[in-house]
Amino acid sequence: MIEPEHLWPFENDGEIDPQWRAKAVARFPDESLHDGRIRLMANQISILFDVIPGQLKSFIQAPQISQTEAMKFFIERFRMGKWRRTGIPWWNIRDGLPLISDAIVDYYNRPKLAYSSIK
Numbered sequence: 150m151i152e153p154e155h156l157w158p159f160e161n162d163g164e165i166d167p168q169w170r171a172k173a174v175a176r177f178p179d180e181s182l183h184d185g186r187i188r189l190m191a192n193q194i195s196i197l198f199d200v201i202p203g204q205l206k207s208f209i210q211a212p213q214i215s216q217t218e219a220m221k222f223f224i225e226r227f228r229m230g231k232w233r234r235t236g237i238p239w240w241n242i243r244d245g246l247p248l249i250s251d252a253i254v255d256y257y258n259r260p261k262l263a264y265s266s267i268k
Contacts, residue, residue, distance in 0.1 A: 150247035150256075157205040159187060172248045186249065213262035216251060220263050239267065 155168040165173075165187050173186045194211040195201050202208045227237050243254040253264040 157208075159191075159208070169249070190249075210262075216253075216261070217263040217266050220253075221266050224267065 150172055151166075151168045155166050159166055159169045169187055190212050191201050193215055194208070197215050198211055202211055224237065227234055241250065241252045243258070244250055244252040244256040247256040253261050253267060255261060
């Protein structure tokens with residue numbers, strides 16, 4: 150989905166790589182530079198792990214751990230209200246396009262880390 154020479158690092162001199170930007174989903178419809186989600190992801194990783202990983206493999210794994218923990222929290226939070234709530238409709242299960250998103254199954258039909266926790 151991203152050419153090898155653009156794969157890592159995701160930004161240079163504070164600018165998000167154009168291929169990363171092209172594969173990111175905008176958080177808001179009017180967001181002109183679609184790098185907001187990438188910066189948000191990097192900031193969340195930095196807060197959770199105290200550092201943004203310097204290797205691509207670790208950078209891919211870190212937001213999946215964050216996503217898994219967040220989803221586990223929300224599911225358990227809903228379960229606490231068992232008799233007041235009847236369930237959680239889960240959206241964005243699988244990506245229809247090869248892009249950076251919060252789906253739990255990627256475009257290539259590979260489950261992400263959160264998939265096993267939700268399952």
